Structures are given as structure tokens and as C-alpha cells.
Amino acid sequence: MFEQGMARLHELMVILYALSVMLYFIDFLNQNRKANKIAFWMLSIVWVLQTIFLFLYMLKTNRFPVLTLFEGLYFYAWILITLSLIINRLLRMDFTVFFTNIIGFAIMAIHTFAPVQMQSEAMAEQLVSELLFIHITMAILSYAAFSLSFIFSMLYLLQHRLLKMKKWSQRLWRLSDLDKLEKLSYVSNAVGVTMLLLSLILGVIWKFIKLPDVSWYDAKIITSFILLMIYSAYLYLKVRKGLYGKSLALLNAAAFLIILINFFLVSRFSSFHFWYT
Structure with a gap:
């Protein structure tokens, strides 16, 4: 106890x-x-x-x-x-x-x-299982943040198009202003990148403890780190290079497609999370 x-x-x-x-x-x-x-x-x-x-x-x-x-x-x-x-x-x-x-x-x-420090084998197994649970939960939370960011970017693009076409309607005012949509998209991505980074750290620890034989070239591992690099590049372009507006929103929309590929397609070819019987 x-x-x-x-x-x-x-x-x-x-x-x-x-x-x-x-x-x-x-x-x-x-x-x-x-x-x-x-x-x-x-x-x-x-x-x-x-x-x-x-x-x-x-x-x-x-x-x-x-x-x-x-x-x-x-x-x-x-x-x-x-x-x-x-x-x-x-x-x-x-x-x-x-x-x-x-x-x-x-x-x-x-x-x-790490299970080595636990005197009880059952407790060690439980801790390792909880490590996987936290890893997956953080990854899903990061995907949720990226999804929100994608929605804000799509609303930004729609708002931008309506303004360009000079369609002044009630729908336009309900979309919020461009600056607010861009900021919300950026903040959501900042949260998502942090959660994904921490999730990948826990995932690497999980691999060393439970799946040492799984290749580092596993599709899920590679695409997850690619995803982190893409969204990190988004933040870099936004903060350091001053990229903004439609170009940034389009980049964010393209990055979200990688999430969908990683979540629905790549998982079929990965053995990383199919670990427990």
C-alpha cells in the first residue's frame, strides 16, 4: 500500500x-x-x-x-x-x-x-502500463490541440476569402476577426507541440523498457517525429520569421493532413502500440 x-x-x-x-x-x-x-x-x-x-x-x-x-x-x-x-x-x-x-x-x-526500481513485480508492470497510458493520452491531447488550430486556420481562410470578395453578411461577423483567429491557431499549436514533445519523450522511454526489439525505423515513430518537426517549423516561422496571414494558415492546414495520415494510415503499418496481450 x-x-x-x-x-x-x-x-x-x-x-x-x-x-x-x-x-x-x-x-x-x-x-x-x-x-x-x-x-x-x-x-x-x-x-x-x-x-x-x-x-x-x-x-x-x-x-x-x-x-x-x-x-x-x-x-x-x-x-x-x-x-x-x-x-x-x-x-x-x-x-x-x-x-x-x-x-x-x-x-x-x-x-x-522504470520497473527495475520496484520491489513488487505487479507494481512494476502497473507502472509501465500507466507510462503507456500517459504517453498515449498526451499524444491524443496534442492531436486535439492541433485539430483546434486547424479549425481556427480554416475559419481564418474563410474569413479572409469573404473579406476579399467583400461579402458583408451576418456570417462574416460571426467568424470573429482575423487577428484573433490567427492568435488562437498559434496558441493551440504551441500547446500541441509541447504535449507532443512530452508524449514522444515518454514514448521513447516506453520503447526502451518494453519494446527494445521494435525498430527505430517503425513508421509510427518516424512520422511522429516528422509531425513534431513540421509543427515546430510552424512556430519558428511564426515567431522568428514573422510569417503570418494566409500563408501561415495554409501551412497549418497542410500540417493537419500529416496528422490524419499519421493517425489513420501509418498506424496500420506500425507495431509500436500493439504491445500487450
Whole structure:
């Protein structure tokens, strides 16, 4: 019972960490101080819980927790979170904070879900199954965000066409303005990219733990990383190159076609998620 409770607390920390990373990414793109503040306090909660567990473990073992691989991973994750909080508070280096937390999240997930650290075999199997569940859930949530972004882009293109044709009707006013539609599409993609990135990190951990024989050239793996690169390119073109308007909306619509191909077609040729009997 105690072991299960500890596992649940570690899973909660991973979820809070994932939300924190997502908010840090939004702040990194938009310089959103509110998102940064919420992310900082979420990560602070994770740090406090980690510190308590670290201290209790040291009391239990009467030594510093670095003698085994998984002790080292936990301490490493704690150091990365500590550094991230310090950098965020004192140096205001958003790029460094975001990527430090990406590494920290990966290390934390490995420590939480790797079955080797569990004394109970049944508990280890349950944790590995929950790792897959969280991985798939995050992927689906990212697809939902991309779908919303696609809808906003299509409404943008429709609004743009109606304005160009000078069709002033009630339908035009119900579509919202172009700037708002473009912003909503961009924000949805920012959320989607973060969720997909975290999902792929968990998916890679899952592969190492449960499916070491599955090829890295599996269709699902390749197209998922291609999808991440395409939407990352969208954000890069929007934020760094200043691309906007119809061209950006068309790019977003084309990217959504890759999602449909990945979800409905590529899955038929992949063995990545057909793992459990």
C-alpha cells in the first residue's frame, strides 16, 4: 500500500512537471509572464515534494542517494529542477529554463516509470502500463490541440476569402476577426507541440523498457517525429520569421493532413502500440 501511494505521488509530480514545461514553452514563445509565474510555482511544488522524498530516503538508508543508477537519476533530476528554479528567478534566461526542464522531465519520467526500481513485480508492470497510458493520452491531447488550430486556420481562410470578395453578411461577423483567429491557431499549436514533445519523450522511454526489439525505423515513430518537426517549423516561422496571414494558415492546414495520415494510415503499418496481450 505504501509503495503504491509513493508511486502515485511520483506520477503526480510527473504530471505537474509536464504542465510546468508546457507553460514555460508558452512563456518562451510569447513572453507571457503569467504563464511563467504559474509554471514556476508548479515546478516549486515538484521541487518541494522531491526534496521531502530525498530527505526521507536519506534518513532511511543513512547515506547520500547516489550509489545506484536510479538513486543517481533522482538526484540528477532534483539538481536540474533546482537549477531551473534558480535560473528562472535570478537570470531570466527563458531558453535555458525551457530546455533544462525538458531534460529534467525526461530523467524524472525514467526514474518514475522504470520497473527495475520496484520491489513488487505487479507494481512494476502497473507502472509501465500507466507510462503507456500517459504517453498515449498526451499524444491524443496534442492531436486535439492541433485539430483546434486547424479549425481556427480554416475559419481564418474563410474569413479572409469573404473579406476579399467583400461579402458583408451576418456570417462574416460571426467568424470573429482575423487577428484573433490567427492568435488562437498559434496558441493551440504551441500547446500541441509541447504535449507532443512530452508524449514522444515518454514514448521513447516506453520503447526502451518494453519494446527494445521494435525498430527505430517503425513508421509510427518516424512520422511522429516528422509531425513534431513540421509543427515546430510552424512556430519558428511564426515567431522568428514573422510569417503570418494566409500563408501561415495554409501551412497549418497542410500540417493537419500529416496528422490524419499519421493517425489513420501509418498506424496500420506500425507495431509500436500493439504491445500487450
